Amino acid sequence: MAKWFDETILIRYWEDRCGRYSRKNGLSITTARRNPSFGRYPDISENVLSDNSVVPAEIEWVTTNFDRHGHDIKVLLDNDGFLVVLRADASFLVEQIEIDRQDFLNWVEKEAKNLASETLSDIDREVRRSKEPQIYLYYVPRTGYGRPNFKIALENGVWGFPENQRGGTRGWATISETKPGDIVVVVHNFTADPAVGAPGGRLSPDMYRGTYESITGLVVTSKLYRDDRPLWPDQLYPNRFQFRVPPLFGGRNIPCTPTSLGPSLHEILRRIQVTGFMQKIDGSSMTKLMSLCTQAL
Numbered sequence: 158m159a160k161w162f163d164e165t166i167l168i169r170y171w172e173d174r175c176g177r178y179s180r181k182n183g184l185s186i187t188t189a190r191r192n193p194s195f196g197r198y199p200d201i202s203e204n205v206l207s208d209n210s211v212v213p214a215e216i217e218w219v220t221t222n223f224d225r226h227g228h229d230i231k232v233l234l235d236n237d238g239f240l241v242v243l244r245a246d247a248s249f250l251v252e253q254i255e256i257d258r259q260d261f262l263n264w265v266e267k268e269a270k271n272l273a274s275e276t277l278s279d280i281d282r283e284v285r286r287s288k289e290p291q292i293y294l295y296y297v298p299r300t301g302y303g304r305p306n307f308k309i310a311l312e313n314g315v316w317g318f319p320e321n322q323r324g325g326t327r328g329w330a331t332i333s334e335t336k337p338g339d340i341v342v343v344v345h346n347f348t349a350d351p352a353v354g355a356p357g358g359r360l361s362p363d364m365y366r367g368t369y370e371s372i373t374g375l376v377v378t379s380k381l382y383r384d385d386r387p388l389w390p391d392q393l394y395p396n397r398f399q400f401r402v403p404p405l406f407g408g409r410n411i412p413c414t415p416t417s418l419g420p421s422l423h424e425i426l427r428r429i430q431v432t433g434f435m436q437k438i439d440g441s442s443m444t445k446l447m448s449l450c451t452q453a454l
Contacts (some may be wrong), residue, residue: 167216168200169272170264171241175204178254180239184208193421193439198228199238202421213238213419214254220247232424235361273352290338292443293331294425295435299346299370303393307345309389314402316341316375317384317394326396328434332381335398339377340405342438342446346370347413365427366414371448372450374405374443408450419445 168191170428175189190203201214213236217223223230230250232238239252243261265272295306310316318326326332335341349355349367379399388395415423422442428434 164200164216164218165196166265166272167218167241169245169268170261171214171216173268174264177260179254180206180254181237184210187266189214190421193442194425194436197436198226198229200230201241202424203373205429210237212236213424214241216241218242219244220249220253223249223285226413231361235363238357290340291334291336292438292440293335293339293341294429294432294438294442295341295343295436296426297343297345298430302389304346306389306391306394307343311373311402311404313388314378314400316398316400317389318396319392319394320396328432331435331437332396334379335377337377337379340443341375341377341435342443343375344369344371344392344426344429345373345432359431360427362415362424365423369411369413371407372446373402373407373413374447374450375397376405379407406447406450408452411446411449417449422446 172189172191175186179185184206185206187207188203188205189201192198192200192202198215199213200216203211204213204214213233215223215233215238216227217226217240220240223240233240233251239254240249240256241256243256243258244253245253269376297303318332320326347367347369349360349364353360353364353366355364377398378401381396383395384397385393385395413423413426418426422438422445425436425438425442
């Protein structure tokens, strides 16, 4: 039997109707904001509670879908987050809030025309966006050849991505979308605050505080292409694009805290450091990074 809606409709419902719901501790939910990278985990990056605390939430049709999607439950556990479901079909390690079905049906009936109109407008935007500049965020560590390779890239105006033994490139679905005029913001070398008591790596969100050695904005000037000529000393990095020299912007010793970056951008940066993927961000996120770079000069 067909399922005509996907879970994104629940995200929209939650943004509109979260004020009807409360946590088990009695705190009501005042507002909700979807993840700025729409469709990324967690679905709701910011639920503002009645005591002004901000916590994340993931939204699923049923509880058991969470594990099927392979989400890291520590994101919810470490941030007092919760799960929103249309039907709780299993117990769970964090609190579940079950959606009122009748309220959901009433909301869909009322909003059907608006939802259809927004969907058509979004399709038109996606067509335009494929031709407009996009902004990406990418993390480069200092370890191994990270630092010298980054220097070589900046000197030559060429960025490269490696291949594994099977010829695949990690995060290729996003990398392959880059085109001339796009901006790739490269974040280099996170150092944890000594007060955190951990050197870095896979830190939980509440411990992810410290400094980035540099943040650099690169303007892409070529299509993605393949070049098998050696440029970096450790491996080939054959999937490449060229970028403008000098960079669009840059700064050193950039603070990394939820306050300086904002909760959403802070979590995106933590996640790309852990996963190694390149990720799209919006213009407001880049403006925040540019502002921090300017302050650091």
